[in-house]
Amino acid sequence: MDASCPFKLHCDTDWKVNGTTCYYFSTTKSSWDQSRDKCKAMEGDLVKIDSRQEQRFLFHEVRVLLKETDDSKFWIGLTDAEIEGEWRWVDDTPLHQSLSFWFESDKGIKEPDNWTNNHKKPDGEDCVRMGEIGRLFVEKCWFDKDCSTEQRFICEKEPNKSPDCQKN
Ligand SMILES: [Ca+2]
Ligand SMILES: [Ca+2]
Numbered sequence: 001m002d003a004s005c006p007f008k009l010h011c012d013t014d015w016k017v018n019g020t021t022c023y024y025f026s027t028t029k030s031s032w033d034q035s036r037d038k039c040k041a042m043e044g045d046l047v048k049i050d051s052r053q054e055q056r057f058l059f060h061e062v063r064v065l066l067k068e069t070d071d072s073k074f075w076i077g078l079t080d081a082e083i084e085g086e087w088r089w090v091d092d093t094p095l096h097q098s099l100s101f102w103f104e105s106d107k108g109i110k111e112p113d114n115w116t117n118n119h120k121k122p123d124g125e126d127c128v129r130m131g132e133i134g135r136l137f138v139e140k141c142w143f144d145k146d147c148s149t150e151q152r153f154i155c156e157k158e159p160n161k162s163p164d165c166q167k168n
Helices: 032-041 052-067
Strands: 008-011 016-020 021-025 075-079 126-130 141-146 152-157 162-163
Touching: 016 052, 021 052, 032 075, 032 152, 052 075, 052 126, 075 141
Parallel strands: 075 152
Antiparallel strands: 008 162, 016 021, 021 152, 075 126, 126 141
């Protein structure tokens, strides 16, 4: 290919661009595993948040979407299903504390809490969703949750590259 020919980056229909990444906010709900499968079927994966800027972008998008739909929360690509308390992203990298956005309130709610509902759910909560709590939107909006519950989800993937060789 002609080296002087630049690439044009673009996202598929229904995907949103932020920087050089494309994001899909689902309109349907599924378990964490099924959500991940759906992202992969679209050649992406559940979102991995690796900057404060990215968290901010997602937070603002989710905030708008939740207002529109009055829905709850979205799965992201973070889990401690392998080893309890060891949070890993879908690409197997560990979660950095400085880039953690767990919800906490002055009323003593602190996530992640691996809630077992008085041992009715002995496995606790191993998957992470982001969103609001009681109509309160804060940037620290991650909650661990039972992976089998059905949530909307956020996928991420690289943009498509097409050569942009049009002559001026
Ligand atoms: Ca857990
Ligand atoms: Ca929780």
